[in-house]
Structures are given as structure tokens and as C-alpha cells.
Amino acid sequence: MIIVNSVEEFGQRYHSAKRWRRCMEAIANLHRLNPGVCHSIGDSLVYRLVDGAAPAAECFTGNRRYVEIHYYLSGSETVAYAPKPGLQRLAPYSDETDxxxxxxxxxxxxxxxxxxxxxxxNDYAYQLLGSDHLRKMVLMVTIEGATFHNK
Structure with missing residues (x-):
């Protein structure tokens, strides 16, 4: 897990690749988003706004084809994390949900x-520990070299 302390820092650190510039474009669209509605930019980014109570997850979650970014707007949330090789898999990987x-x-x-x-x-799994009220943007960015079988 990588912690970036501001959008400005994110823009400075991740400005070279198109997928990261698309993240900045999505963040700039934040004022137009309604909670729970998914949006996309090209074929490399899907994003949505989360607003409300966030229940605690029962287990760790990991991805293979996407890097998941959570941009916190208000409220707070504790996140537990661990390297995938040290964890026990509860269910097989789903290519449909990544x-x-x-x-x-x-x-x-x-x-x-x-x-x-x-x-x-993709090297770590995370577990969201919940929040009474949270407003955040969740961005799913494809990793380089990932392809979709239907494209």
C-alpha cells in the first residue's frame, strides 16, 4: 500500500503515464459525481464516489489486473493490509470481478x-475496517500490460 498525502503530491509523483493523468482528470470531475454511479475514462480507468456509512469488510481483498486508489474527501477509515503471499486464500481469483x-x-x-x-x-491485500460516515472516491486503474479478453 502506498500513502500519498494530497492530490498535488499524487500529480507530482504520477504524471508520466496516461493512466495516472486519467486519474487526475477523474478527480477534476469529482464535483459532477453522484454516489454509487460508476464512470470510466477510456479503457484503463473506472471510478465512483462513495458517500455514507462504510461497513467493515470481513476479509482481505486483493486485485490482479487493477490498482485500486481510494481518495478520501471527508471522514476517516482504518485500513489493514498484508502481503498476499503471507495470507490464506479464502476463494479462488475471479477474472470477472478481478x-x-x-x-x-x-x-x-x-x-x-x-x-x-x-x-x-497488486502485491498486497487490504481490509477496510469501516466508518460511520465516509466520503471518498474509488478509482480502479488497469495495470500496464493487462488486457481484456473481450477487446
Whole structure:
């Protein structure tokens, strides 16, 4: 998991690739988003706004074809994370959802605060520990070299 403390820092660190510039474009569209509605830019980015109570996840979640980014706007949420090789797989990987679930020991925790972006890369799984009220943007960015079988 990578912690970026602001959109400005994200833009400075991740400006070279088209997929990261598309993330900045999506963030600029934030004022037009309604909660729960998915949007996309090209074939490399899907994003949505989450607004309300966020229940705690029962297990760790990991991705293979996407990097998941959570941009926190208000509220806070604690996230547990661990390297995938040290976890036990609960269900097989689903190519349709790009999700796999795990159980096991937590390697670390981070309390996300407004303005931060948490980047969940493919080497780690994460577990959201819930929030009474949360407003965040979730971006799903394809990893380089990932292809879709139907394209």
C-alpha cells in the first residue's frame, strides 16, 4: 500500500503515464459525481464516489489486473493490509470481478484522513475496517500490460 498525502503530491509523483493523468482528470470531475454511479475514462480507468456509512469488510481483498486508489474527501477509515503471499486464500481469483479474498495476520494499519490517497497495488491485500460516515472516491486503474479478453 502506498500513502500519498494530497492530490498535488499524487500529480507530482504520477504524471508520466496516461493512466495516472486519467486519474487526475477523474478527480477534476469529482464535483459532477453522484454516489454509487460508476464512470470510466477510456479503457484503463473506472471510478465512483462513495458517500455514507462504510461497513467493515470481513476479509482481505486483493486485485490482479487493477490498482485500486481510494481518495478520501471527508471522514476517516482504518485500513489493514498484508502481503498476499503471507495470507490464506479464502476463494479462488475471479477474472470477472478481478477480486480474490484472503484471511490471515495484519502486517500494518493506517488511518486514512481527508486529502490522502491510498494506492493498493497488486502485491498486497487490504481490509477496510469501516466508518460511520465516509466520503471518498474509488478509482480502479488497469495495470500496464493487462488486457481484456473481450477487446
Amino acid at each position: 477480486r480474490e479474498t484472503f484471511s490471515g495476520a495484519v502486517a500494518g494499519r493506517h488511518a486514512a484522513s481527508p486529502g490522502q490517497l491510498l494506492i493498493f497495488d
